Amino acid sequence: QKEVEQNSGPLSVPEGAIASLNCTYSDRGSQSFFWYRQYSGKSPELIMFIYSNGDKEDGRFTAQLNKASQYVSLLIRDSQPSDSATYLCAVNTGKLIFGQGTTLQVKP
């Protein structure tokens, strides 16, 4: 089992819809979780991060943690074509390990 797993997608949603991205992790002791966005040919950029003590909302983005089931989600409300990118989940296992990423396509 990989330490961090994501569905590679692509996940396709219409403009204005909610996109839901999930990431599962194997280390029960993980305390911090990060979501990055990566456009083609570019480096990953941080969207948001949460610690094990709670969820977080930032504008159109919400990160949620389900510790019992060991997954973390990223919700993107009112999805825009500019949100089309690969979304990478990173989990703290003593170091940061990334999932394979989920490609999101937002169709106008």
Added chain:
Amino acid sequence: GAGVSQSPSNKVTEKGKDVELRCDPISGHTALYWYRQSLGQGLEFLIYFQGNSAPDKSGLPSDRFSAERTGGSVSTLTIQRTQQEDSAVYLCASSLEGQGRSPLHFGNGTRLTVT
């Protein structure tokens, strides 16, 4: 500069040659990571430096790969006797705190092509 700086941005080398990739992290950041990203793939962890501690080398794919971080700042990733499967983008990232507690800031990467 304010960000993580990597050089060169592109490197083309012949199979069997050695290459050195450089990373200059954000000043004051104690943690430094190297990742590898092959085309269409995720980020593969290579090595992690934290302060003066011994680096976590658990992700290095073979003994042809090595890295050092001098003075707690600049890091160099060396690949000896390069192979075609080494072709990828090598990303360096730094963070203020170690052990995955704070976000990573990425450089623009070095695109390595082995011919």
